Amino acid sequence: MSRRTPPLYQRGKYWLAADERADGTLRTPNLYIWWYDSETRRERSTSTATRDVAAGILALDRVYLADKNEAPAFCHACGQPLAQAQAYLLTDAIADYKIEWGNTRASADTISGRLAHAVAFLDAEQALGAESRFGHSTSCATACGTVFVNAFRAWSRLQPVEWRNGKGEVTVSRPRSPAATEASIAQLIAVLNHAANAEPARSDKRPIYKPLPARQVQRQRRTRIGVEELAKMFAYAAEPDRQRGSLHAFLVASVCTIARPGAVVDISVAPDREQWWPGSPTIDLNPQGRTQNKKHRAVLPVLPLLDRWLREEYETYMALKIPDRAGRGWLVNYHGRAIQDVDRAWDTMLKNIEMPAGREWRPYLLRHSLATLARNNGAEKWDLEGFMGHRAGSQTEVYAIGEFPTVVRALNHIIASIEKLAPGSMHRNATGVVAAGKLAGDKKM
Incomplete structure (x- = not known):
């Protein structure tokens, strides 16, 4: 060559x-x-x-x-296992971690993004030339020290978070939050520990630092919406002759489960997912084959509203020929196919119903608001914690699935209130839906 x-x-x-x-x-x-x-x-x-x-x-x-003769975990001279953090590059550790662990996770994209930010720091240091303290030659031993992590924090604080279009042009830019920086640091810690835990080990050092506590770096979300705002959202999503089915299903499932947006778009009636079947009193937000993580997904009672939507989706699924059922069955879908999120539809909705579009108004707002509404409508702390996945089930609850009665009563009351303000907006094929700007009870100006 x-x-x-x-x-x-x-x-x-x-x-x-x-x-x-x-x-x-x-x-x-x-x-x-x-x-x-x-x-x-x-x-x-x-x-x-x-x-x-x-x-x-x-x-x-x-x-x-x-190649065992080439990997840094082996001595080139004697072939014996070797673990030297000083000789093992951080970039290599990141690459190995992604191959052996990160790329296999459901959160692979998130992991990749956090580590890409760390590599960007090494690129920026490398570009400094003689003034660089770190760079592509940074070893795991160096990366395990507080000098490295403090330099990374200082650099990261000044880097905006950017979104780019297909042409690579920056379309959105905002300041990076301290929480985003600490998330990258937590991912780096995972990389360095992975190197030390490898068999045989590739590094003989572990990071001597930890990410800053969430309470110290996360800005508390203060924005909440009430039943009136939820009714406007439902009236908008259910408006006839509009392509808003995915947003509509997302709103219904969110109100019935108070689940995180990622769990909501992951609901499926496909039998192989083992989340729900006709007549089942419960729905498992954690599908078959998915490993539970810190963001626990609970087994929840199926509210009557959600049951109707699931049954209709199941009928649509079963009406398909067997070869056509692959990749179908999602409750929140776009022409039958799975979607990652409803962000674009959500943004359009906020604009059309004249609601703010700031950072605290992302789809996660539903979970925060519904939790607040449920608690204010009598949901007990213990029930709400279990329903939202904030408390992993005990061994007893592995056998005895919780019914969370106070949360169910609260949610049914909230649903009835929304239906009263926006009649028909809860139906999958909306009938009698009022326009988002003309809810029942609105005063004429």
């Missing part, structure tokens, strides 16, 4: 590059992993089967980890 073009990525003896002819043209658009084979005394390569650089880097990392 011609080495006139610098490698796109290199780790140990392996490097990532295109397969070039002598004249510099490409034999194939796909990227290749190259290395020098000392036994045959020639360069060898294997295709990554992709032209995407990020995917190619991931493929090279996998090859590198599979």
Whole structure:
């Protein structure tokens, strides 16, 4: 291979590059992993089967980890396990963590984003040249120290959070919250501990710092909405002849479960998910195959309103031919297909019903507001904690599923109040729905 073009990525003896002819043209658009084979005394390569650089880097990392003679956990001289944090680069530790753990999690995108912020810090330090204290050569030993984490905090505080469109243009930018910085630090700690816990270990050090407590860095959400605002949302979502079905289902499921937005869009009637079936008095917000984490998903009683919506979705699902059922059955869906969130529909709704659109007005507002309304309508603390997943069930509750009667009564009262203000807005095929700006009881100006 011609080495006139610098490698796109290199780790140990392996490097990532295109397969070039002598004249510099490409034999194939796909990227290749190259290395020098000392036994045959020639360069060898294997295709990554992709032209995407990020995917190619991931493929090279996998090859590198599979090579026991090359991985840093082994001594090149004697082949014995070796754990030296001073010799193990932080960038390598991040790559290995993502391959072996992060990329396998449901929260892979979140994990990747937090670690990308840490790598951006190394890039920024590297760009400082001689003035850099850290950079791409930063080892795990260095990253385990307080000097590193304090420098990262200081840098991160000045970096805005940005959203980009398909062209890479920044469309939204806001200051980074301290909580976002601490989330990246917590992810770095996980990376460093993963290196020390590997078998055999790749690092002999662990971080001596912890992320700052949530109560110290998280800004308490103060915004809540009442039944009147909820009624406006339902009237808007249920307005006939509009493409607002996903938003409508999201509102219904949120009111009936007080679940986090991610759990709401994850509700499915597909039998293989084992969340609900016709006649079931409960719904399991944690589908079959998903491991529970700190954001516990509870088994909840099915309110009559939710039961009607689930049954109708189940009938739609069962009416499909068996080959067509794959990927269907989601309660919150777009033309039958799963969605990640309702953010765009939510933003449009807030604008149309003339509600604020600040940071505290994201879809998570429903969970905070409904918890407040439920408590003010008589829900007891113990019931509300279990219903919202703030308290993991005891061993007894593994056998005896909680019915949370005070929460159920409170939610049914809230639903009745919304229905009174916006008649028909709770129906899946809305009938008699009033316009969002003309709710029952509104005074004429």
